[in-house]
Amino acid sequence: MTAPFRLASGGRIDRARPLAFTFDGKRYEGFAGDTLASALIANGVHLLGRSFKYHRPRGILTAGVDEPNALVGVGADEAHYTPNLRAPAVELHDGLVAESQNRWPSLAFDVGAINDRLGRFLPAGFYYKTFMWPRTFWTKVYEPKIRAAAGLGRAPTAADAARYTQVNDHVDVLVVGAGPAGLAAALAASGSGLSVMLVDEQPECGGSLLHDLGATIDGRPAATWVAETVATLKAAGVEVLTRATAFAYSPHNMIGVVERLTDHLKDPDPRLPRERMRHVRAREVVLATGSIERPLVFPDNDRPGVMLADAARAYANRWAAKPGRRAVIATAHDGAYRAALDLSAAGVEIAMIADLRPNPAGPLVDAARAAGLRVEAGAVVTGTRGRLRLGEVHVARLGAGGAVSAPEPVAADLLAMSGGWTPTVHLFSQSRGKLRFDDALQAYVPGTSVERERSAGACRGVYGLAAVLDDGYCAGASAVSAIRGGAVLGKGFTVSADAPGTGGTLGALPHGRNPSSVKAFVDYQNDVTAKDVALATREGLRSIEHVKRYTTTGMATDQGKTSNMNALGIVSEALGLPIPTVGLTTFRPPYTPVTFGAFAGGSRGELFDPVRRTPSHDWAAAAGAAFEPVGQWMRAWYFPKAGEDMHAAVDREVKAIRTSVGLFDASTLGKIEVVGPDAAAFMELMYTNAWAKLGVGRCRYGVMLREDGFVMDDGVVGRLAADRFHVTTTTGGAPRVLQHMEDYLQTEFPHLDVWLTSTTEQWAVIAVQGPKAREVIAPFVEGVDLGNEAFPHMSVRECRFAGVPCRLFRVSFTGELGYEINVPADYGRAVWEAVYEAGKAHGITPYGTEAMHVARAEKGYIIVGQETDGTQTPDDVGLAWAVGKNKPDFVGKRALARPAMVAAGRKQMVGLLTKDPAVVLEEGAQIVATRDYEIPAKMIGHVTSSYRSATLGRSIAIAVVKAGRSKIGESVFVPMPDGVIEATVVDPVFYDKEGKRLDG
Known part of the structure; x- marks a missing residue:
């Protein structure tokens, strides 16, 4: 099959590798290097979906991840199906199966399109006002219908068959974006001896240079310079990651990066994960994320065939796909003239360049006129016509005072538009950096950084290839200097390229029509129009954050990429306030959607909540134990003998504890090593009772409070040395307590020289409880006198037990003479069996958690989480004695003094x-x-x-x-x-x- 819109030559596709694929069940052909969007354009397919609310026909607007319209479902079967992928970001592979979304029964005929006719009854926020009465209808009628109508793609019906992994990376310099600025930054950092990582979301490095056919750098075509630079970087040890999206910028220079490994392959190696989530911690970061072309807001600006000018240029130059036969270029920026010239060279007839500006001038404008292209100054698009594809563009002239003339209909199947450029500041904003509004650019750019970061190139409003390269190189050198010191020097690139151009516009264009009768889209993905935004201001909303939520503009996966600045322009004009006063919405991660699988990693199925087993588990199972889940642990519940139910077994086990000896696996207790010169001072602050004077070799019961004064956890703590404590926690509280300690150590007590280590998995704990406990363990203990005076209750000694290194605690949770034998976990089973065999002569009885609960309740010992529910103080549960009366401070101390806590x-x-x-x-x-x-x-x-x-x-x-x-x-x-x-x-x-x- 011949693709009717495929250029005969050019592009970065591999024509020797044809690829077959299907879209909505119809077979098409593309080439290696194509995206789904470029391959469909080459085949003359421009209708790709239906819009969210009105079900209007939608096509391809952009050439990248900023695409709001062309969302598709991809996958040959349910186990490999992914909805809501952006067609320009889906790499083509042989056998790819894609489908359009949000339509029924077909894409060409969608009954949901009736919403477009009913649009006057569905304004912004209509659901807030409409679904109020009768009140009983909300749960039974309204909510189910709204939920059924919400969304675009469908969720797959089968579990995801792919595998995902997660890794941690630590680098000195991370460069995000491999366009000209990013490549130059990585080049500056390479060879410094520092570890450098360069990430880019596209399949190959180069960014805009991949479709800039006329540019040269250092005497070489731009694409050649890119290939040579990437080779140089790799030879210098720079880790270059493509198909890798930096989607989140977290505190302390932690960047979330998702690397796509197999989606572009027909038959990937099953051993490879589909995606790899990288948690990258960088000493210095360079953001070179480029900028996004702004759409123009005019009536019916969403028809298939309406596209951003630079996207149309990219499809022609990079993918050899002609986006139309006859085009109108609508612009307020010089950059669209570059697109007009390249499209004309690709064989697209340029019917008109409609420039909103009254007197456009400059090298690109002059070049277009010299090429014989029709340039209309002071011209505005007032509407379009066409059913499933653009067929006609209406262009009017702007007169004095914004008057609009009668429009001229211009036949065209492509409308390429440009309202200027918006720096991509999403990641910078996520880093909590402060943005500032640049009046000259009419855009927000990075201001004050909070992290160890610097932005470079177009993402900070620097345009023009030479300036971008120099800015990127200086940013990379600055990152190195921040680590190593030294001067920040530029490189000086020799560049031949078009001038960057000037101009731009924000907000809705004048059209001379009744505003209530037209749909001029601001946010394509959420079907938000200019009149919706204006309505929000008329209804009293002044904050852009409120306007965002009322209209949904800039929400969801788009995060304002193509809509935000135009929405600000409309609100600014409606309120008569400057844009900085109106403010800016918050850009939230992820920058682009991330699969749930990438976040889950290996935590799926049985690994979602792994079952943890004690060292004696298999022994207990063989002994007929019944088990119960306790947190993630599977614990022996009770050990029934023939003919016994649970109650009979527990009665027998408790009796053994009280009269002879019981054996219990307590390995699930949380264990934390608190070590350092200031360990005692730290313990004083974290627990209610005193620790500084606790003798080495002694134990103490400790109570930990939250900041609000309520009991959080408890446990026995043994002092092994002046600078070392062995802290035990409840089974379920171990991770919570460690996090609590780490939080305070890092944020409130960073002056203390202490480090914390979880040792829960390191130690198996075998509790031997009962009057005969000493007799059972005595033959195994080396180097410790077990007498009451030498080794009293609440003591700890390091020794050897059955020849194994041991921390022997004399503690009890049953009220009887008791010992807890802590040995390395690998020896846990062997020591358990040895103690059990030796204890047979004394009537030893293994017991489970139920007997443990009964025995501790008989003694009135509490279990945190059972006697407490997060609202008990120590005094409430009889632990006032454990609160140091003379301690100057501890976490929760001030809260205990509140009147309500002692009422x-x-x-x-x-x-x-x-x-x-x-x-x-x-x-x-x-x-x-x-x-x-x-x-x-x-x-x-x-x-x-x-x-x-x-x-x-x-x-x-x-x-x-x-x-x-x-x-x-x-x-x-x-x-x-x-x-x-x-x-x-x-x-x-x-x-x-x-x-x-x-x-x-």
Whole structure:
């Protein structure tokens, strides 16, 4: 099949490698090097989709990722299908399958186009005013319909079959953008001995130089200079990444980069990931992100065949695809004249250049006139005609005072427009850099940097090839100088190229028509028109952020690339305020859409929430244990014997703990090493109790608060040396506590010489609990006297256990004599089995989490997250003794002094004993003060833990009750499904209140 709009020669496509592809089921042919957009243009296909709200026919507007219209779904099957890809950014490969979106039953005939006829009833914000009544209709009628109509592409029905990876990179200099400025910056940084990375979102480096046929650099054609420069950079060790989009600029010079590895391949190596997410941390950054051509805002400026001028030029020069046969060039900037000349050379008839300016002048204007092109000054496009493709352009003359003459119809299938250029400041804005408005450029440019960054070239308003190259080179040299010192020197490139040109316009063009009867689009992707923006100002919106949300202009994936400045121009004119006063919307990451897979990386399926297993897991499974998930861990719940249910097994296990010895795997406890000269000072600040005077070899129970004074975590802490603490946390709290510590260390206490290391996975922890615990472990312990005086409760010693390096803690969560044997995780199973075999003579019994819960509840020990819900202070849960009264400061100290934190009537932890000992309360059950309560009931607390205690021969419960300690001895009532249960408030310590059993 011959592509009717394919130029016979030229372009950067490989004509020796034809590629077949389909679009909406029809077969076409392109070449290696094509994009889906260029291949469709070459085949005469300009209608690619329907618009979001009005379902208007839409074609290709741009030649890059700023494309708002031509969004397509790509994929041969559901497992490889991706919606909402930009056709100009989709590389062609053999067998590619693409489809248009947001249309039914077909692209040419879409019933949703009725919305275009009903447009007068669908103004900006119509849903805020329309779907109000009746109120019951919102959830049953309005919301489902709105949700069904929202969106463009469809979500695939099958799981993504591709694989994604994530890596961390550290470089000295990162250059974003491989156009002329970026290449020059990388060239300046190369050879410095520093690590340099250059990233660009396109398949090849060069940017605008790839379609600038007349430019030369240092005596070589621009494309040749690009190829030689890239080769030089790679030879110098610069990491050059193409198909790599820098999509987010985070604090501390962390740049998110997504590298696409296989989408351009027909049969990729299955071992390759589809995309690689790179977290790049750079010492210095150069942003060379270029600029975006602005559309013109006039009636019906969205028909297929209406395109940005430089995009039309790129399709002709870079991809040898003629975007039309007869063109009108509408412009307010000299750059469009360059496009007119190149399109004319490619065989496109230029019907007219309609220049909005009254007296355009300059080398490019002169060249167009010399070439015989018709130039109309003071001319404005007032509308277009055509059904599924542009057929006619209406051009009028501007008179005095903005008067518009009767329009002249001009036959054309291509309208190439240019309103000037907008620097691409998205990444700079994301970095929290301050933008400033340049009156001469009528655009925002980078101002004050916050990060170690500098912008170069067109993204900071520098135009003209020579100036861009010099600016880029100086930026690269500046990045090197910032690291190494030394002078910043330029290079001096010899350049032959067109002048950059001047001009530009913002806002809507005059058209002399009734504004309410036309659609002049500002934001193509969201179907926002000039009258929508004007309506927002009439309805009282003054902030551009409010206008953005009311109209949706600049929202979603477009992030204002082609719409933002024109919207600002319209608001500025409507309010009579200068643009800087109107302000600028926030550019949010990602710069362009990023697949969910890239963010997920390997965290999918079973790896989304990996199951972590303790060292004794396989042993416990073989012993018939039942398991329960605790956070990410799979833990032994109980060990039933033949004929036992859970309750019988737990009763037996608790009895073993109380009378002989129990064996428990506590490896899931979070473990953090706090090390450094200021370790004790850091611990004093992070925990409520005192640590400076804790002796080496001793342990202390620690309570950690959030900044608001509420209990966040707890655990036993052992001091191994003057500068080293072994901190344990709750199983689920380990990552949260480490993050909390790191946050304060980095932001509030950076003066402290401390470092933190998670050692949760390093240590297996085997708890041996019960009266015979010492007898069981004694044969294995080398170098430690286990006697009560030498090794009392709440002590820690480093020793060897069964020949293995060990940190031996004498601690207990059961109230019995207890030890926790910490050995390297690889030895955990072997040590567990050795202890179990030695303990058989003493009646050792492995026990699970349920028995552990019962035993600790009998002793009144709390579990953070069960007795607490984020609103308890230490005093509320009976831990006031753990708060250092004379400590000058710790996290949460000031919050504890707030009146509400010490007010009478706060919920306090107490014990509950049901009147009927056989009744076990439900955890979470609410508590009321009287049996005959009114509805709605006034709740005074709730049950946090409830168990049947074989030790006590009855049920026990822990609860939080308003002013609970003052109610000890009183009755409260717990509504349950089987009736209201009466219980007596008691002290929460049910067993061995004196703690004598801890001493064995």
